[in-house]
Amino acid sequence: MGDTAILTEQLTRRFGGLTAVDNVNLRVTAGQFFGFLGPNGAGKSTTIKMLTGLLSASSGRVELLGLDLAKDPVEVKRQIGVVPEGMGLFERLTGAEYLDFVGRMYGLDRPTTQKRSEELLEFMQLADRPKSMIADYSHGMQKKLALAAAVIHGPRILFLDEPFEGVDALAAGALKALLARMTERGVTIFLTSHVMEIVERLCSHVAIIHRGRLVAQGSLDELRAGITGPEGSKTTLEQIFLSIVGQSGGESSHVEELTWLL
Amino acid sequence: MAAIGQVLGVGAQIKLVAGLRWRILRNSLRKKNNRMDLLGLIISATLGSIFVLGMCFAFGAGAYNFLAGGQESWIALLFWAIFLFWQGFPIMVAGFGATFEFRTLLRFPLKLGAFYTISLAYGLADVGAIASICWLISMTVGATAARPALAPVMVLAAILFVLMNVTLERLVGSWLERLLAGRRTRELFYVLFVVAMISIQFIQPAVRRYGHTALPRIRHLSPYLAVFPGSLAGRMITGAARHHFNDVWIGVGGLLLYLGVFTGFLWLRYSAQYRGEELSESVAPARVAVRSTARTQVNGDALSLLSPKIATMLRKEFHYLTRNSFAALLLIIPPVMVVFFSSQFAGRHPSVSHHAVSTDLFFPGMMAYMIFILMSPAYNCFAYEGRGIQSYFMAPVSFREILLGKNLMLVIVLALELILTIAVFNYWVGLPSTAVFIATIMAATFVVAGQLSVANWSSLSFPRKLQFGQMRGQRQSGMAVLITFGMQILLAGISAPVMFMGRWTGNSWLPAEAFAFLAAAAIGGYFASLHALTELAEKKKESLIEALCR
Numbered sequence: 001m002g003d004t005a006i007l008t009e010q011l012t013r014r015f016g017g018l019t020a021v022d023n024v025n026l027r028v029t030a031g032q033f034f035g036f037l038g039p040n041g042a043g044k045s046t047t048i049k050m051l052t053g054l055l056s057a058s059s060g061r062v063e064l065l066g067l068d069l070a071k072d073p074v075e076v077k078r079q080i081g082v083v084p085e086g087m088g089l090f091e092r093l094t095g096a097e098y099l100d101f102v103g104r105m106y107g108l109d110r111p112t113t114q115k116r117s118e119e120l121l122e123f124m125q126l127a128d129r130p131k132s133m134i135a136d137y138s139h140g141m142q143k144k145l146a147l148a149a150a151v152i153h154g155p156r157i158l159f160l161d162e163p164f165e166g167v168d169a170l171a172a173g174a175l176k177a178l179l180a181r182m183t184e185r186g187v188t189i190f191l192t193s194h195v196m197e198i199v200e201r202l203c204s205h206v207a208i209i210h211r212g213r214l215v216a217q218g219s220l221d222e223l224r225a226g227i228t229g230p231e232g233s234k235t236t237l238e239q240i241f242l243s244i245v246g247q248s249g250g251e252s253s254h255v256e257e258l259t260w261l262l
Numbered sequence: 263m264a265a266i267g268q269v270l271g272v273g274a275q276i277k278l279v280a281g282l283r284w285r286i287l288r289n290s291l292r293k294k295n296n297r298m299d300l301l302g303l304i305i306s307a308t309l310g311s312i313f314v315l316g317m318c319f320a321f322g323a324g325a326y327n328f329l330a331g332g333q334e335s336w337i338a339l340l341f342w343a344i345f346l347f348w349q350g351f352p353i354m355v356a357g358f359g360a361t362f363e364f365r366t367l368l369r370f371p372l373k374l375g376a377f378y379t380i381s382l383a384y385g386l387a388d389v390g391a392i393a394s395i396c397w398l399i400s401m402t403v404g405a406t407a408a409r410p411a412l413a414p415v416m417v418l419a420a421i422l423f424v425l426m427n428v429t430l431e432r433l434v435g436s437w438l439e440r441l442l443a444g445r446r447t448r449e450l451f452y453v454l455f456v457v458a459m460i461s462i463q464f465i466q467p468a469v470r471r472y473g474h475t476a477l478p479r480i481r482h483l484s485p486y487l488a489v490f491p492g493s494l495a496g497r498m499i500t501g502a503a504r505h506h507f508n509d510v511w512i513g514v515g516g517l518l519l520y521l522g523v524f525t526g527f528l529w530l531r532y533s534a535q536y537r538g539e540e541l542s543e544s545v546a547p548a549r550v551a552v553r554s555t556a557r558t559q560v561n562g563d564a565l566s567l568l569s570p571k572i573a574t575m576l577r578k579e580f581h582y583l584t585r586n587s588f589a590a591l592l593l594i595i596p597p598v599m600v601v602f603f604s605s606q607f608a609g610r611h612p613s614v615s616h617h618a619v620s621t622d623l624f625f626p627g628m629m630a631y632m633i634f635i636l637m638s639p640a641y642n643c644f645a646y647e648g649r650g651i652q653s654y655f656m657a658p659v660s661f662r663e664i665l666l667g668k669n670l671m672l673v674i675v676l677a678l679e680l681i682l683t684i685a686v687f688n689y690w691v692g693l694p695s696t697a698v699f700i701a702t703i704m705a706a707t708f709v710v711a712g713q714l715s716v717a718n719w720s721s722l723s724f725p726r727k728l729q730f731g732q733m734r735g736q737r738q739s740g741m742a743v744l745i746t747f748g749m750q751i752l753l754a755g756i757s758a759p760v761m762f763m764g765r766w767t768g769n770s771w772l773p774a775e776a777f778a779f780l781a782a783a784a785i786g787g788y789f790a791s792l793h794a795l796t797e798l799a800e801k802k803k804e805s806l807i808e809a810l811c812r
Contacts, residue, residue, distance in 0.1 A: 054656065074660065077657060086811045088652030090582070092586070100574075101574055101578050104571065104574035105659050107570070107658065
């Protein structure tokens with residue numbers, strides 16, 4: 001087993017009487033493309049916020065690259081990149097200005113920041129609107145810019161909360177290729193997405209959170225081994241997910257009640 | 263398959279929309295847990311009602327007196343007043359009004375005709391329209407009491423006037439909605455609105471100075487006003503009163519022509535909306551050629567004396583300042599107000615009294631006023647960050663550097679404003695004695711440094727998101743406002759006696775020395791507070807992110 005990039009121990013977050021994340025123990029090896037799945041409101045974004053220092057844990061511990069997040073937050077943040085749920089963009093800057101701001105905040109010198117910023121804007125196909133403010137970008141363009149900002153400093157761990165939402169197929173293809181190359185170079189990617197096909201295609205390992213609790217964790221093959229799919233065909237991630245979460249979700253079981261619609 | 267519902271009639275749809283508006287109002291009141299807001303609404307509604315009722319009396323009495331006193335032609339003035347109010351009031355409140363967007367009704371199965379009719383009914387339910395209709399009814403009552411024979415013409419004029427006004431108001435409103443959908447236009451509108459509000463301050467001095475020469479020119483223009491709706495409605499009444507029935511027909515024809523033209527244009531606007539007009543925030547710009555090679559030339563960094571992170575913050579704050587019309591406007595107001603107050607209270611020809619206020623008193627007073635205006639946004643300094651606040655917590659940066667960058671930008675702006683204001687002051691009134699001048703600069707340093715620590719604490723503890731270039735719902739947190747006032751009262755309470763110490767003791771340099779000591783202590787206190795504020799930021803990050811990412 002390689003070095004551990006992400007480690008959580010009994011990670012818990014409570015909001016008043018609600019326990020959004022309940023004693024989560026995660027272990028992600030360096031260089032893994034790790035998918036973090038769960039239905040709406042399961043605790044995915046809360047977990048990612050705690051892993052990236054945007055939210056304090058009620059109890060438990062987060063260790064990234066061997067460093068304790070609570071004890072050494074600045075050093076940890078220097079080595080990670082994040083695309084948070086709300087993207088965290090300053091909407092009154094242009095794309096280039098925002099990348100310049102982020103690069104400098106991560107300690108890059110100006111020439112390096114500017115060079116990387118231009119290359120990233122070209123790669124993300126955002127270079128043709130140099131004077132447009134981020135507020136004027138489409139949702140997909142904002143997402144691409146948030147991704148560019150997350151990688152500008154060359155992070156060792158990348159946290160992506162729904163990174164492909166709103167991104168066109170062309171750019172999404174290029175991004176997936178880029179992310180795959182990054183993991184080959186040893187970068188750990190922690191990704192949440194509702195699109196099972198994306199997770200299945202990109203991720204080697206997956207964890208599933210449901211109602212705040214981690215209900216499954218392992219490689220795709222390990223998860224498949226525990227599920228019996230349709231005879232003669234390979235079990236898909238969606239089938240795995242539904243078999244673990246769907247039984248208690250109950251959404252489909254009530255469909256028959258909508259007789260007036262059916 | 264489920265049965266499809268029947269399309270409602272126009273009357274039922276109007277009833278539904280009225281119910282919807284009522285529920286929006288009721289729910290917005292229920293949401294405001296702050297009782298002061300509800301109290302404010304009740305007070306403003308009561309005052310508004312008193313205003314409308316008072317004006318009803320004025321319009322009724324005016325119509326009665328003009329017709330009973332043989333001054334029929336003056337009734338046009340009343341129509342003009344209603345016309346200007348009806349059309350002007352909705353524009354004034356465009357940014358503050360209810361959040362219900364009429365065009366959202368287009369999702370539902372409405373015919374264009376029904377959409378148009380509901381829109382007019384909706385327009386008649388506006389506060390401005392209700393007040394104007396009340397005044398027209400009062401005028402009709404007043405006119406009928408004075409000359410009962412004029413009642414039919416007055417009723418006809420009032421009906422045509424109402425239809426013309428409501429159509430024009432909806433037309434202007436729909437265009438305004440289209441224009442304000444764009445961010446840049448919205449900001450420009452906001453700037454124009456504030457500039458107009460400031461300009462009102464100068465009406466009185468301008469009238470005093472140029473009133474006599476301007477009046478004949480205004481009178482010269484009055485015949486040209488005859489073709490406008492207010493004059494046409496007045497012409498109908500005047501014509502009927504003097505048995506010049508041609509004037510009545512000209513008035514009716516003119517108002518009908520206006521009504522027809524406005525109806526045509528409004529129909530076109532609503533047709534465009536009905537077909538699915540896009541009112542997006544941004545219009546895609548023309549695609550330009552993608553640069554083939556990366557531009558790597560880097561200019562020398564003018565901020566190299568600062569730490570890179572503070573310099574980066576400073577640069578970001580500068581970009582934000584240049585793109586925030588409200589903040590930029592705030593920088594223009596102080597020098598303008600110095601000119602205004604100077605013309606009223608100081609200089610060689612003060613307009614309020616014959617004796618000008620001493621420069622030694624007026625200069626520190628104006629500087630204090632300016633600093634208090636410019637420091638107010640510092641008490642909620644993350645207001646415009648929006649979701650960007652997450653960047654501060656994601657980046658490997660201490661909040662000390664973020665606060666230093668923000669505060670440094672504010673101090674630079676303040677210094678520039680002080681220099682500009684002093685230059686304006688010097689030209690308009692003249693500078694005070696050297697001792698008072700130095701004491702004022704020292705006092706300014708004390709007051710700014712003294713406020714910064716508390717302002718930073720307030721920004722972290724009571725954040726409130728504000729939107730660029732928007733007036734609707736833009737309000738600081740109540741606690742931040744309270745802290746701002748409290749600090750300003752406290753600092754003014756300390757500074758005023760210190761300033762007067764020179765007079766009381768006969769030592770004119772004593773205030774400067776005292777303020778120098780206070781300023782040094784305040785600066786020391788500011789730097790000492792940064793560590794504690796950094797820890798506070800970590801503790802408050804969840805509430806800060808929640809408040810600003812909403």
